[in-house]
Structures are given as structure tokens and as C-alpha cells.
Amino acid sequence: MGPCLMMGQHQITSPDGKLSAVVTPAEQFNISISYEGQLLIDDIASDMDIAGKGSLFGASRFKKAEVTKVNSVMEALVPTKSKEIKDEYGLLVLHYTKFDFEVRCYNNGLAFRYRTKLGSKPVEVEFEKLDFSIQPETTCYLPEEKRLISHFENYFEVLPVSDIKSGTMANLPMLFTQEDQPSISFTESNIYDYPQMFLQKGAAGFSSIFPKVVLKTKEGRRDRDEIIGEEANYIAKTSGNRAFPWRVFMISKTDKDIVSNNLVYQLADPLKLEDASWIKPGKVAWDWWNANNIDGVDFESGINTQTYKYYIDFAAHYGLEYIILDEGWSKTTTNVREPNPNIDVAELVRYGNEKGVGVILWSLWRPLDEDMDGILNQFQSWGVKGVKVDFIQRADQYVVNFYERLAQETAKRKMLVDFHGAFKPSGLRKAYPNVINYEGVKGLENDKWEDLITSEHELTIPFTRMTAGILDFTPGGLDNVHKENFMARFDRPMAMGTRAHQVALYVVYEAPLQMLSDTPSNYYRENETTSFIAKIPTTWDETVVLDAKVSDYILLARKNGDSWFVAGMNDATPKEFTLDFSFLGEGSYNVQIFRDGINSDKNARDYVLEEASVNASTKMDIKLNKSGGWVAIATKL
Structure with a gap:
């Protein structure tokens, strides 16, 4: 009544x-x-x-x-x-x-x-x-x-x-x-x-x-x-x-x-593009968080062509769709129509095309606002696949219109746009699905200078900022420590929480353009972890939230094609769950599990990778250690 x-x-x-x-x-x-x-x-x-x-x-x-x-x-x-x-x-x-x-x-x-x-x-x-x-x-x-x-x-x-x-x-x-x-x-x-x-x-x-x-x-x-x-x-x-x-x-x-x-x-308004078939979500090798700290090579790492070819080789090896050249690639931050003398963008695009890896370029918003056609035409002539636009800072009418104008102009050139230093999403990507991500979140980059990206913070985001839409949190840190061992290091950052917790972010956080933030050298050293992350898609046909409590824990399953991806994350208090696989439907599945190791409370990098067979009637007891995680990839047999 x-x-x-x-x-x-x-x-x-x-x-x-x-x-x-x-x-x-x-x-x-x-x-x-x-x-x-x-x-x-x-x-x-x-x-x-x-x-x-x-x-x-x-x-x-x-x-x-x-x-x-x-x-x-x-x-x-x-x-x-x-x-x-x-x-x-x-x-x-x-x-x-x-x-x-x-x-x-x-x-x-x-x-x-x-x-x-x-x-x-x-x-x-x-x-x-x-x-x-x-x-x-x-x-x-x-x-x-x-x-x-x-x-x-x-x-x-x-x-x-x-x-x-x-x-x-x-x-x-x-x-x-x-x-x-x-x-x-x-x-x-x-x-x-x-x-x-x-x-x-x-x-x-x-x-x-x-x-x-x-x-x-x-x-x-x-x-x-x-x-x-x-x-x-x-x-x-x-x-x-x-x-x-x-x-x-x-x-x-x-x-x-x-x-x-x-x-x-x-x-939000429906699609406003005549053709959206070219839009390709995916994962990205990102340079800025790790400060280009690669090793074991015979050249000096930095913002130069050789380093980014190394990124392209890494992306191709693991099947990543893109690399990003962040701040520093251009002649100046206000002149992004010319590369710096150490960067050959056309050569990187050519090399990337050979390897099946696209190139995305960073820019401040002001140059794009003042010379959008000139800059985007230059990017297009190089064959660039997208632009990461940064430090926008405003939310007034003019800047809201800038967002749409950039979405339109990049779409005309079949380019993606990733908004950084940006306000929250509010439906624009439905009309312009080439808007592939937004930042507007206190993300992993802050580990470079402070100790506040805790598991509790990461468990708050799905219930707050993520309800507005996609977010560029930039996960993937492999130097995993607990808060008592954490140090803010700008050029070689750590990430709080267990390794499995960090991997779980790739399933929990919604980001059609998902970063791998650490250095390729670390990913090569941690091949088992990287190969697992590389299997996780960035778009989802179906989502089932199995259990959740704001700031404390989340357990969900997402489907892509015939495979299911299950993830659990928790705060600093260990948790145990009984995972009911009834969401699988008919058939049997092989499940590859990435979970906290028995010693992850002491050494946050400790994890176990194991396999099992499951079906819709399976119930599995799972345990998440302090600031832990649990991830599974279920592939239909």
C-alpha cells in the first residue's frame, strides 16, 4: 500500500x-x-x-x-x-x-x-x-x-x-x-x-x-x-x-x-556514433608509475624510442593491446605536435603495428582545447590509437563541452580517449563508447608519495566512486607489502595488500582500458602472475555480485564469453567464504585459482596458483588473509 x-x-x-x-x-x-x-x-x-x-x-x-x-x-x-x-x-x-x-x-x-x-x-x-x-x-x-x-x-x-x-x-x-x-x-x-x-x-x-x-x-x-x-x-x-x-x-x-x-x-543518451565497430578495449603497459625502471637491457632506460620498443615487445609477449607514452614524450607539455628528440613516434607506431600493439599518447587538456584539430590530425597521421588527456581540474559548462567535443573529434579519427585528472563519469561513454576510461579516483599512483591506498580504501571504491561508472585506478603493483612495511617511493613504488589482492583488482574494478602499472622487467620476473593477469578481460557480458560489505569485502563473478572470472578482496581483517558456483549454469569447468599463500600475512607477495574442476553444484571454502585476495578463471570444458 x-x-x-x-x-x-x-x-x-x-x-x-x-x-x-x-x-x-x-x-x-x-x-x-x-x-x-x-x-x-x-x-x-x-x-x-x-x-x-x-x-x-x-x-x-x-x-x-x-x-x-x-x-x-x-x-x-x-x-x-x-x-x-x-x-x-x-x-x-x-x-x-x-x-x-x-x-x-x-x-x-x-x-x-x-x-x-x-x-x-x-x-x-x-x-x-x-x-x-x-x-x-x-x-x-x-x-x-x-x-x-x-x-x-x-x-x-x-x-x-x-x-x-x-x-x-x-x-x-x-x-x-x-x-x-x-x-x-x-x-x-x-x-x-x-x-x-x-x-x-x-x-x-x-x-x-x-x-x-x-x-x-x-x-x-x-x-x-x-x-x-x-x-x-x-x-x-x-x-x-x-x-x-x-x-x-x-x-x-x-x-x-x-x-x-x-x-x-x-x-544516459544512446549511441551518437555512426560506427563504433572499431572500438577496441584492452590492457595497457604504462610507463609513468614505474618511472621506466627497466633492467637487464643493453641501453639506458628512459623516455626514448628503445625503452618504448621494450614496452611494445612486453605487451606483444603477453597479448596486451596497447602501450601508453605518458608525460615527457613530447617536445614540451604544451607542444604535443612534436616528439622530444629521443622519441620517434612514427617508428614506435610502425613497430607496434608489426607486433599488434597500439600506441596511446598523453596530453594536457589545454593544448587539446586550443588546437584540437591540429593535434589530433598529427596523432592520426602517426597512426596513434588514442589520447590520454590530463589535469583538466574543472567541471563547469565549458569543460563539460570540451569532454564531448574531444569524444566526437577522436571518434572521427577512430581514436580512444582516456580522461585523467577528470571529473566522474556521468553517462558520456554510452553515447561515445570510444571514451574508454575516466580517472577521477584516488588510485595506485598515490603510492608514489603517501601511504593511504589501503585495502580499506580499495574496498570503499566499488560502493562509492564506481557507482558512477568506469575508473582508471591503474592496478598491477608487484612489490606487495603490508602497511607496516610500506614506504612511499616515487620511482620504485610499492603496493599495499597481498599479491592476490592486487590481481583481484583486475576483476573487481570496471575499466575497459586497464593499466599494468609496474615495470615490464618486474612483470617478466613474475611471469606466473603476469600470465594470469593477461588472461583477464576488461569487458563483461554478465556480472553477479555474490557478497559484499562496504569497505570490508567483496566477492563477485563476471562472465566473458564462455568463461567466468571470480574475485574476492578484503580489508585488513582475514575473511572466509563458501563460494557457491551455481552461477556457472550447465557444464563442467576447469578453474585456475590465484590465492593468498599461507605466509602472505608476513610476506604480502606470497601466493598459490592451483587448479580444480567445478560445476554449478560445487561449493568451495575460500580464505582471504589480511588485506588479501582470491581470483579464479573458470574455463568451460
């Missing part, structure tokens, strides 16, 4: 009948969300302010309400959870004279947006109001931001909502959990020609805050600093007739449901 509706209220219910929302038009839209009859949020407030018109709600008259049900299936071209996605929801559309207010109620979340009818001329959006409060005792996983110029890489402070100071700003997604209640994760989807949203804590709850339109920037001290000189008094100048971004409340009854949520992708 739903709540008793007052005059003028509108209700929408999920297909399974468990989630419902009531929309009350008053001086704005007021929205409440309930799950299985339990009120979760009762005071969501929404409106938009348009220059010269004031409140969009106040300037419009109600016409009619429509409620329908939608049940369709979409196919992901570069799938990271499942290839086929069931898209089923209840739809409420409130028609007003100057806009429609659309509300979708899924089994696992609620989303709403405005679709304006203000004419084809541009309008200035002065503000979009979104307020809501969460019960004060609720636990928040807070991705705090000190300002709106950011690398968007967050550690998560875990604290009650009541302890978050007024004025605190946060990146999205934000996760709220409470014992014996569904969790709530707030984010957004389908952002075009509009800034990204942040949240700010106030006395009564959380409120939206946006970067304003940038009118002028200042010269920074470095080539990558973003300093805003002058801002407009509005957040977007955009078409008066358009659909605005979705505001998304993901509702999860269990922690494993948080990881399964795919609403950001489902709500």
Missing part, C-alpha cells in the same frame, strides 16, 4: 512495487521516497531559476500528468557490468506550460529531470535547486572537496551525517548507509552543455552547488594549473528547449546491490 495522496500529489511506483515516490507541486517540487513502506527521504526539493523568468516552476502552469510503464532491453557496446541491460521503470511526466518534469522509478532507484520548452534561443540558468536531508545518525562516505577546482580524487571520510560541518562541499557520488535500512547513493547522469553538480552541507541537509560559467582564466604557476579569473552570475547558457541532467537516487537493500546498480548508464 502506498501513502495516502493529498490533492495535487502524484505517485510513481517501481515495477516490483517496493520503491515509490510522491511528488508534491507546491512552491517547487517536493519529493519523498519510500521503500517497502518505509520512508527514506521526505524532503527533496527541486526547481530551476532562469534569468528574466525567475523560478521555472513559479512561471509555469500545470497542464496534465501521465503515468506509464517502460520495459525494454538495451545493449552495451563496451559492457562493464552486462552486455544486455534490462531497463524497466515506472514513468511519471508532469506537463507544465514551460517544461515537463520527468520522474523514473526503477526497482533500484529514482531519477528526475527537467525538459524545458522555453524556445530555441539560449537561456541563462542562474541556478538549479536540489535540497534534501538525511537522518543525522546515517553514516556518510564523504568525498570532500575543498573547492570546485579539483582533480576529483577523493579519500572517503566515514562519519555520521550529524558530524559533517556546515559548509562542507562534496563530490559525487555520495553514499549514505544505515543498519537495517536500504542505502542511498546520490549522483547524476546525462550531463551535456551543463556543469557538474556538487553538494554542500547546510544546517538542514544537503544542497546543490555548481561551478559558474567561466568568463576569464588566469595564468597559473605551472602549465597545468587552473585559476579562475572571472565568473558569470549563471551556471549555464544553453538552449531553451532541452533535456537537463538526471538527478539520481540509487536505492540498495543490500551492499551487494550497490555494486550492481547501473542507473547512470541506463539513464
